[in-house]
Structures are given as C-alpha cells and as structure tokens.
Amino acid sequence: MFEQTVSGFWLKGILASAQAQGIDQESVMAKAGVVSLPQSANERVPLDATVNIWNAAIELTQDPLFGFHMGRQFRPNWFHLIHHLWANSPTVQQAIETTLKYQALISDGGDLSLQHQDNSMSNKAVIEYQPRAAKLAFSYHQIDAVLAILVSLIRWSVDDGFTPTKISVPHQQPEVVEELESFFNCPIEFNSPQTLIEFDAVWLDFPLIGADSDLLNMHLQLADQKLAELGRVNLSAQVISKLSVLGQFQNLSKEAVAEQLQTSARTLQRKLQQEGTSFKELSDSLRKSLADQYIAQNRSTSDLVELLDFSEISSLHKACKRWFGMSLQEKRKRKEN
Template sequence: MGANVVSFGYPSQGATDSEQEDVSMEKTTSSSWAMGIVKSLEMDGLDCQALFKELGLVYADLENPDARFPQDSMTRLWQRAVELSGNPAVGLNMARVVRPASFSVAGYALMSSRTLKEGFERLVRYQRIIADSADLSFRLLPEGYALILTVHGDLLPPTRQSAEASLAFALAFCGWLTGRPLHPRQVLIQGDQPKNVEPYKKFFHAPLTFNAPYDALVFDRADMEAPLPTADEAMAKLHDRFAGEFLARFASNRVTHQARQVLCRLLPQGEPKREAVAQSLHLSQRTLQRRLQEEGTSFQTLLDDTRRELAEQYLAQPQMTLLEIAYLLGFADPSNFFRAFRRWFDETPGEYRVRKAIE
C-alpha cells in the first residue's frame, strides 16, 4: 500500500492535538469509488496516471480493495480534470462506467435487493463504505422518492463534480439494474446553473433545479417500488453480512470505539474520568468531547452504555458474583450498580440473571 493511502489507528504520542485531529478525522473515499472516477476521466482522454503522480497519489493503490484516498485528494483530482478537459460537466462521465463494484459491497447489496426502494435504503445504510465525506438519505416526499446527497469537503470545499458524478452514477445504475432507461421526476443540483446546461438536460431528461439546498434525484414511486430482475434474497442477506462486517471494521477507527476500549480497560480500577480517557487517546478533554459529539454520543452516555453492555456479559458468567461485577464496572458502592442496573433493565441484576437462565 502506498504511503499516501489513509491508514487508521491511534495517533502518535508525539503529535500535536491539531495534527491528531487531521489524521483521525480525515474524510476518505474508497479505492473502488476512486477507480470509477479514474475510469470515467480516462474515457475522456485524461492521463490519470500522470495526474496521480502530480497529486502525490499512487495509481497502483486503486487495485487495493482496502485502500482509501483522502477526500481532499479527490477534490484536487476533480479540479485538475476540469482544468485539463475544459469540461465543467465532466462529473457526468461517471454514468459511462456503471458497475456494482464502484459502490463496493454496497453495490452488490443494492443489486440483490427486491426493489430500488429497498436497494437505496441499503445504500444509505452502507454509504460510509463508499465514502465518509457525504451524507445520503432516501425518503418519500409528496412528489416522489428522493435520493438526497450532501458532499462535505475536508480542508478543501468539495467540487460540484463530485456530487454530480454521484447523481449521474446512481441514475445510470438504476437503468442498468432495471434494464430500461429511468427518468427522474426532478433533479436538484446545489451548484449554480452552468453556462452550458445542455449536457445536464441531455443526460438527466428531467426538470433541473440549480442552486438547490442539496443534490438529489426525485423518482416516481412506481419506479422505486417495481421488482428488480436482479433480486436475490439469499445474496442480499450475504451482502448485508459482508457490508456489516466492513462497517464494523471501519467503526473501529472512530473515537467512540477507541474510547470504549479505554473505558473497558480502566473500569476495574474505578469510575474512569474523562481526563484519563482523553490522555490515553492523546487528546485534550475538549477535543475528545467534541469528537464524541460529532459521532452522536457524549462521554457520560458512552460510559453508561459501556457499563450496561459489560454488565450483560458478566451476568452471563454464573461463576461471577454480583459484588465482583459491580467492582469490575467501576462502581465503588454496589448499591450504585444496583440502581444503575434497574434503570437499564427495569429489574435487579439477580432477577435478570434468573430470567436469562430460564430463557
């Protein structure tokens, strides 16, 4: 794997807090999606091997399924592609390289779904496998089903080509799955209306709204709810499992997971303090709290959740006494453990253990 490829793990002890933030919070794109971008640009005559070298990227890393490229590198790639091609609509080229592999395992999960509606719901669930630099949602609006995308930059603001490539690919993929052209009811694009709007009209065959609050494709309900010829329930379940395992590995790089590991290690010594956990992760308390908030939790919530999950595991071990479990969970007073447990499960630890033994 080339040195430019993002790797995940604990920040080095010598790094400053700002440096650690850049490393651990860097947004990335999967090699499979980057490969799709490259193929679409190469079909337009661009020399992506030369572009990768210019941008400090290793072209061979595109063949590494575990590699992830920094979002800012992809932003620079789009910028240079527009400069060299003179084509602001170059993102639409992604429709020319449609294949499930561009969406990684999420693409195969979508392909084996019963309907496009079910497939897009899966795509939303697994979108972070493709890139963690965007928010994706799929919901029913009065005018139809909307696949809504918001691409985020990292240190650099995202290019419009990045979002337009995603919309173009998604629409072309729908046509590939259904075996017929699919025309949206409406297409929303965040960017300004370009001087030459013809490429957009020619490709989307739908009413276009520029300067929109987000990028989106809006589809007829009938198109989204029609059975897919590629549907395969057994394969869908298999791809769900693979995608879940991938996300679990991906989650291990998040601060929430790292902090949980530290909590598990510190709990037998007493209730861990936020300061101690932050020090173990080489972060300031303020940065730790902010990172946890960005991931949808807080230190106190994470501590409570970790204790609850460990309590369930310990109570499944009949040789462990309730007193031992209380101390392993960091409770100096067993009565505090009993109160917390009743709050978690609405029963005492003893009642819980008896009930589980019967079940």
C-alpha cells in the same frame, strides 16, 4: 474523530473517466501529488487526496461536465460490495436503503437520505445528497457525478425508462447544459439550497430482476464486518444487527440487546436518543423493512408471522395497516401491479 477516506475503486472511476478523454492516470496522479493508488477495495485514500485527484482531472481534461461524464460512465462493479448488496435487494427501495446504510464503504465524503412524501397532492420519493468535505472544498463536478450514478443505478436495476421528476443542484447552470437535460430528461433546478433527486414513488416498489435473498444476507454480514473494520458503525446499526439474524427478525428486549452490547438499558436508550432515535423506533423500522422485503418475495402470511416474530396473524395485519396505510392483501396487490 476518524479520518475521512474514500474507497480505491471510486478513485479508479475518476481516472477511467479522465482516460476516456485522452488523459492518462499517471498525469492526473502527478498533478494531484498522489504517488500510488490502492490495489484493492480494502485500501482507502484520504478524502482530501481524492479532491486533489478530482481537481487535477477536471483541469487536465478542461471538461465543464467532467463529473457528469464520470457518472454516466459508471459501472456497477466500481462499488464492489455495494454493487452486490444493491443487485440482490428485492426492490428499488430496499436497494436504496441498503446503500444508504453502507455508503461509508464507498466514501466518507457525503450523506445520502431517502424520504417518501405521500400525501393527497402527490406521491413522491426524494433522494437527498449532502456533501461532507474534509479540509478541501468539493467542486460541483463531484455532486453531478453522484446524481448521475444514482440515476444510472436505478435504470440499470429495473428499467432504462426511469426518469426523475426533478433534479436540484446547488451550483450555477453551466454554459453547456443540453447533455444534462437529455440524460436526466426532467427539469433541473440550479442554485438550489439542496441536492435532490425527486421521482415518482411508484418506482420504489419495482422488483430487481435476479435478486437473491441468500446472497443478500451473505453480503450484508460481510458489509457489517467491513463497516466495523472502518470504525463506522454507530450504535443504531449495532442494535439493528442484533435484532436481525440472517434476515429474520429477533424480538429481543432492550435489556437483552444492551447486555449483548455490554452496556446498560438506560445507557443504550440515552445514546440512541443522541442519534435521534429509540430502541422501539429501530425495532419497528426493521420489522417494517423486512416485511416489505418478504412481501416482495411473495412469502406466505404464515412465513411473515414467523420471520417477523409476531405472536399471531392479527398482530401482523394491524402492523401492516400502521406501516403501509393499507391491509396486507392490498399491499400484496400493489406489489403485483
């Protein structure tokens, strides 16, 4: 099991928030028992040392909403490489999904997931956050910071008017809650069994202004390299990497990918099952994700057939119906609206 660590840029965000309240970083570090900070994004700090910094900052500031205030002061460049991946993703959904894939570059302290709940009653999207502590327990401040940052990221990307429909947190309601309500501008469920941001799924299709597919592909390759260096690349991620080269789908067989990964097709399938997926599911999911990206970029139908490696146009149309529950033409119209 690898040691859980956190990017140095994340720590600097905590210290910057304390400094904004008149507490210098030396005082926080001394109280936390941390001698020095990483000087680059490539350097990491053990997760428990990060928890100590959180606790020291909270105690010194005496701020009951310290984590929330830290999240509100968030700046995209705190996330370094993740910032570039987000900014150059074509849609909000792509930005969120890419961030989920590479979240370990920021911290090993939690897992994020995205679910799309589309039914006759509602069309909602939900981002769930599950803290993953090492030896020291997390405080509610860390959870509040993550939620405030995620909402800020979406607002920064597309529209300051983005408003969740509900926020759910596992901790008790603090005495001072007006700031939280004003910022999120939606009902907040306290003492919840889950940590969630719920919002209208229409936001998932919003395009990111200034997104550049070439820059995205360049940073994706760098992110894959950084994950590998951290030892955080699971088998599913390795398979996806083999199936996608510079954003173009590679219709490789399970046997061909297994050979590239220096294993057998049977072993590959067994290990993917242990990760809760299969080669077929990964291949289809990647194709769907790339299709969504290309449609957002207004790529022609012939480009889609080529880039997604379909044998004929009819196969593409059938896949769109299966993936999105609508025709390619209807999907394009929805992106335009």
